Amino acid sequence: MSAVEFIGSSDAKVDSKGRLFFPASFRKIMQETGEAGLIMRKDVFQNCLVLYPESVWKTQLAGLRSRLSRWDRREQMIFRQFVADVELLTLDANGRVLLPKRYRDMVGILQDVRWVGMADTIELWPGERMNEPFMEPEEFSTELERLMNGESLTENESR
Amino acid sequence: MSAVEFIGSSDAKVDSKGRLFFPASFRKIMQETGEAGLIMRKDVFQNCLVLYPESVWKTQLAGLRSRLSRWDRREQMIFRQFVADVELLTLDANGRVLLPKRYRDMVGILQDVRWVGMADTIELWPGERMNEPFMEPEEFSTELERLMNGESLTENESR
DNA sequence: ACACAATTCCCCACAATTCCCCACATTTTT
């Protein structure tokens, strides 16, 4: 089912009207897997936007909801926060999306952005420090080594 | 399916359109092991490109993802770093790959490149300083000694 | 409710890159 596999990253420019070309490779995957809509929200942790194909979004929501009690005021608030500030994107005739100003401002997108395929989701990063890696190579290698050798990563494991 | 084992290196030229012949010896191995696609990625540490046969890539990715929580800020960042700067390559009718300009620029590939078989992956190095060794002989021997005396190199080794 | 500004939508044009086809030199195999 979840054959959605967004791969790769690319750079792009947001034009003066806030429009942005949706990379052809991603569009292809959407078509192939029969996905129609795209849901966008600001990432919970990072300063970037996340785009979910509709089916992935639904799965996420269901997963989250199943963990949260409907009758717990606090948990209900968490859920609300997750669902609020969500935007449905549509492609225009040229295959572009319009990034509402509000969202651009949220993560500080001006001109340059970077698309990043994250398997079942897509991320959109402001492109100011685009050529810098997300992590320091040293740190990355250390963590990766640990991970691939079966040791648990950090103290907080939530599974 | 037998194990993929790319060995040897060879020099080649990128033409004016960024195309590059995929060495016949490597292609043969791809065929024999029934590999179709190639995933290319900028190495995090080195200034080179790494090519994974699709199955190798999938194994790597699956291994990583199964250990990473989507809801952990740090783990998500590791995954992000791993999948950023990744591209799907396809061979054209002549058995060439097109190296997107972005990637050529990332590692500084102009004309000459060098293919290097790295067992289950293939590396592609800019060939300007092609005849120089990757490491100083002195450093190489020291490191190798250290590695082979206890620390694990790949997941095949005990740890 | 009204005028006005900002935003979104729907056209069209155009540059850069990628894809597809064919030609040809060089090396290896028969």
Place this chain on the structure above:
DNA sequence: AAAAATGTGGGGAATTGTGGGGAATTGTGT
């Protein structure tokens, strides 16, 4: 020597990616 496979190169069509002009829509203040 001929044939096949290996590398190199280029023309041009198709796709991808950028940009802009307004019309329609939404939102704002008075």
